Amino acid sequence: QVQLVQSGSEMKKPGASVKVSCKTSGYTFLSYGISWLRQAPGQGLEWVGWIGAYNGDSNSPQKFQGRVIMTIETSTNTAYMEMRNLRSDDTAVYYCARRVIVLPTALKVVDYFDYWGQGTLVTVSS
């Protein structure tokens, strides 16, 4: 069965970096992308970015550009998300999720997150 297993909780000081891993199994890793999302305390879900496992192409919202680096390791079917220059408002549970993109016709796209990791709590505090 499809599984995404994330690394454990992290506690960091402001200005530090954190690297979260997402080890996948149960499917053809290269056929899907991995998205990263987060939920800050008392807040909703926020999309952090996406990386294509096939070619390593990635993108993320402007607010994270330059601070978030997403990578993949095809030998272990693992995705990584590194966030630099952490701030207190980066405190959140970070999730990885398998991203499905299907083009049923030339004019239509279907795009969703179907399997998720268990979440990794990242706490940023001095």
Next chain:
Amino acid sequence: DIQMTQSPSSLSASVGDRVTITCQASQDINNYLNWYQHKPGKAPKLLIYDASNLATGVPSRFSGSGSGTDFTLTISSLQTEDIATYYCQQYPNFPITFGQGTRLDIK
């Protein structure tokens, strides 16, 4: 960025009730909308994709409808295990954005 606005923000209902949650996009997103269920301490779960398609394994009491800017998630007969926060999400406009969530509990 496309803003997604859900209503209500919270909702109490009784077991067996029909529950409706709405989601409005700040611009036309065609049918490009998904719904997720999120229980505390668990990973979010895909319920509906492409506005009205039930994800694998999701009970048939859940349904989605709408297109353009206005969308609806309906639970036909509320069960205790449906207590959760529900999020809508638009794609593929960059960046992907979510509604603020609707917290559902039992009256």
